[in-house]
Amino acid sequence: MGLTFRKLHPSFVAEASRVDLRDVQDDAELEAIRQAMDRYAILVFRGQQFSSDEQLTFATRFDGTLHRNTGISVLQPSRFGDEALTDVSNVGADGEVLGVDARQRSYVLANRLWHTDASFQDPRGRYSMLAALVVPPVAADTEFADMRTAYDTLPETRRADLEGLRVHHSIAYSRQTLGFEFSAEEGDRLKGATHPLLLVNPRNGRHSLYLASHASRIVDRPVADGRLLLRDLMEHATRPEFVYRHSWREGDFVIWDNRATMHRACPFEDTVHRREMRRVTTLDVGDPSRVAQPA
Ligand code: OGA
Ligand code: MN
Numbered sequence: 001m002g003l004t005f006r007k008l009h010p011s012f013v014a015e016a017s018r019v020d021l022r023d024v025q026d027d028a029e030l031e032a033i034r035q036a037m038d039r040y041a042i043l044v045f046r047g048q049q050f051s052s053d054e055q056l057t058f059a060t061r062f063d064g065t066l067h068r069n070t071g072i073s074v075l076q077p078s079r080f081g082d083e084a085l086t087d088v089s090n091v092g093a094d095g096e097v098l099g100v101d102a103r104q105r106s107y108v109l110a111n112r113l114w115h116t117d118a119s120f121q122d123p124r125g126r127y128s129m130l131a132a133l134v135v136p137p138v139a140a141d142t143e144f145a146d147m148r149t150a151y152d153t154l155p156e157t158r159r160a161d162l163e164g165l166r167v168h169h170s171i172a173y174s175r176q177t178l179g180f181e182f183s184a185e186e187g188d189r190l191k192g193a194t195h196p197l198l199l200v201n202p203r204n205g206r207h208s209l210y211l212a213s214h215a216s217r218i219v220d221r222p223v224a225d226g227r228l229l230l231r232d233l234m235e236h237a238t239r240p241e242f243v244y245r246h247s248w249r250e251g252d253f254v255i256w257d258n259r260a261t262m263h264r265a266c267p268f269e270d271t272v273h274r275r276e277m278r279r280v281t282t283l284d285v286g287d288p289s290r291v292a293q294p295a
Contacts (some may be wrong), residue, residue, distance in 0.1 A: 136273030
């Protein structure tokens with residue numbers, strides 16, 4: 001296949017050469033993409049034409065186990081008919097652009113907080129794969145932060161202090177900071193999860209800070225100390241030089257490693273312009289090359 005990758009940022013993110021991912025079924029080709037993920041943490045593929053089913057099939061082939069217990073699935077069934085297909089659009093079940101007061105809108109709006117997908121679950125999210133189906137005529141970008149460089153640039157003594165710390169992640173916590181409330185029933189389905197503050201990619205040994213706006217406290221520290229530390233780390237990790245901003249084109253398909261990056265949606269006139277995006281996220285279980293299903 002001879003896929004090549006062109007860097008889009010000094011420390012992470014690459015654009016792949018032209019390929020139709022629906023045709024990538026060979027183990028060696030899939031492994032080449034996984035290796036590129038280990039290296040760049042984010043890959044941009046242009047001109048993809050996935051149907052919902054094809055997107056699910058590719059995600060399963062690429063990384064095995066799909067994340068279905070999504071935050072939005074507790075609010076309403078997926079418009080795409082499978083909870084593994086997360087609707088990140090500003091469009092309601094009736095196909096219309098969401099109004100300013102729509103509950104689904106305020107839920108999706110919280111994607112503007114820096115986060116990683118499914119950190120509030122155990123197992124947590126590994127790769128997210130977002131397909132841009134309809135892109136508005138105005139900029140409606142997504143920013144990504146490089147959490148490996150964020151780790152690498154901390155002073156050594158600071159890194160040692162963070163070793164062994166555990167963080168509780170809760171989507172109810174991050175949503176609540178924007179005034180979004182889950183009902184008691186919804187909350188019962190979203191209890192949150194605890195993960196290490198430092199993650200290591202077992203395939204290449206690279207460390208990253210594992211942060212998100214879902215991070216509600218450091219289990220091993222008094223609440224205020226933990227929250228202040230999380231704030232400081234968040235500020236460090238999202239310095240402009242660690243951030244790549246993606247301007248979407250229709251047909252873009254971006255894969256990111258949730259263990260090694262954070263992301264956030266950028267503001268645009270979302271009650272005016274239609275933006276349709278469909279995401280599949282896999283779970284961080286096993287080694288990708290072994291858990292993935294044969295084509
Ligand atoms: C996501 C997400 C941001 C965006 O799909 O997980 O956070 O810009 N998207 O839509
Ligand atoms: Mn997200």
